Amino acid sequence: MRPVYVSAAAVVPFGKQPGRPAAELGAAAAAELLRGAGLSPDAVEAGFVGAVYGGSLIAQRVLQRVGVSGPPVFSVENACASSGAAAHLAWQAIAAGVYDCVLVAGVENLTAFGSGALPLTSADIEVEQGQVMPAAYAMRAQRYLHETTATVADLTAVTVKNRGNGALNPRAHFRKEVTAAEVDASRPVADPLQLMHCCPNTDGAAAVLLTSDGFARELGTPRTRIRASVIRSGRFHTSFRDMTWPDITERSARAAYGMAGLGPADLDLVELHDAFAIAELLHAEALGLADRGTAHKAVAGGEFHRDGRVAVSPSGGLLSRGHPVGATGASQLAECHWQLTGAAGALQVPGAEVALAHTTGGGIYGVDNGACSIHILTAED
Incomplete structure (x- = not known):
């Protein structure tokens, strides 16, 4: 090839x-x-x-x-x-x-x-029972908070980080930093998620x-060279579903790392599908950026900041850049390309040479997510 x-x-x-x-x-x-x-x-x-x-x-x-x-x-x-x-x-x-x-x-x-949750396919048993994506991620958040030492403050820290990055991005929907107090004061959406824990339409x-x-x-x-390009779909089953582990992301990442001959430790930046603040924690762990149950500690310790161990969503992510669903994957590739060619301006991750773009989505019955795409890119001389 x-x-x-x-x-x-x-x-x-x-x-x-x-x-x-x-x-x-x-x-x-x-x-x-x-x-x-x-x-x-x-x-x-x-x-x-x-x-x-x-x-x-x-x-x-x-x-x-x-x-x-x-x-x-x-x-x-x-x-x-x-x-x-x-x-x-x-x-x-x-x-x-x-x-x-x-x-x-x-x-x-x-x-x-208009405002509110996007419509999902009506030909689905969970959707017919009232399932919407904010509720699905709220359940994931509740379970993660139950099983780890994370608190709602850790979800807020993700938003504060990514909105801070987006404040420097001229392409972002939200271009203003926010404080933890502002996030916590935003209106409730689905417990424990507040409005600023959610990406905008x-x-x-x-x-x-x-x-x-x-x-x-x-x-x-x-x-920039595409070292890996992987698509996976969700595995259908009707048994117990672990709400804290996005299996589709882990499987896609494992295949992408194998194709690229690289691993999580080689990444300088990741544009991650943070449609909700909890998603950054769950997907970061499935991508191997942090041990399971510890991503919130990595955020708190500055490891996912633009000058940290691996910059997660240096563009501001979906939480700040926004999520025009069909455009998100291509926009992530663009952001990674500019980072690796030194054209990211105020968003630039120092010395960036390896980037990963990750999108996942599609809430349907029997799978954790409907589809996941991962691309790994490297800088070229």
């Missing part, structure tokens, strides 16, 4: 943009990507666009707006991992020698749903250009 590179990235700043439909947001990100790379639309050999609520033929509606018309394009829906899955499919195609230049985008406009789009080695050299833009 051939090596695959990220050769350019672009993100439409996240936030409430009710007047901009998903296709328009996606086209803006794709146009910025092509312009920044100095690339003609005719050079794009294929396109993969991830979205959850974008509607039929979202890939065509995005890419035709920027002149990518005629080559094969694919719309990808895989819950919160949609554009992570789109990147995986593009990676496969380039690694197999099918294409040399593929445009990957993720798009979403969630303003149409957001509109936005992101795009990354995946290329072969030869194409990357000809293009001449700063590049």
Whole structure:
């Protein structure tokens, strides 16, 4: 299999943009990507666009707006991992020698749903009983607090850290630091989660250009190599479900580390799927960033801060950057790419050479999560 590179990235700043439909947001990100790379639309050999609520033929509606018309394009829906899955499919195609230049985008406009929890599929027994994602994560949080020495203050510390990072990110939905007192004073959502323990519904789009080695050299833009690209789905069972262990993340990470020939200790930064504050603790442990039941101690000790042992969500994560679900995976890849090419500005993690992007999502009966994508990237000379 051939090596695959990220050769350019672009993100439409996240936030409430009710007047901009998903296709328009996606086209803006794709146009910025092509312009920044100095690339003609005719050079794009294929396109993969991830979205959850974008509607039929979202890939065509995005890419035709920027002149990518005629080559094969694919719309990808895989819950919160949609554009992570789109990147995986593009990676496969380039690694197999099918294409040399593929445009990957993720798009979403969630303003149409107003405030509150996003709608889940109605053809599901748990959803029909009233299950929503804040409630699912609240149950996970309650169990984690019960089984460890963590407290609600540790959940708040995650929010304070990530909102502090996001305050420096011009692409983030929330660009203001918050104090622990402000987090604790935010309104209750689902015990023990307060509003600021939850990511905001957001509109936005992101795009990354995946290329072969030869194409990357000809293009001449700063590049990063994708050392691993992994997708896993949740294992279905109706027996006991451990609410404190995201098995899908652990399995995906194990496969990605094996593919890359790297381990958790090699990571300089992780863009992690922190849709709720408890998610950072659970997924950090499943990724091997901390021993089980100790991630809250790592946060408290500064180990996950931007200048710590491994920077977790230096962009601000979903808690600050926002979570336009279809766009999250691609935006994480963009943030990792900029970190590894030294283009992250105020967000820069000193000496960053290895990064991991992680998305997981999709609450359906019988699985811990529906889909998970993990990419490991390294800096290139």
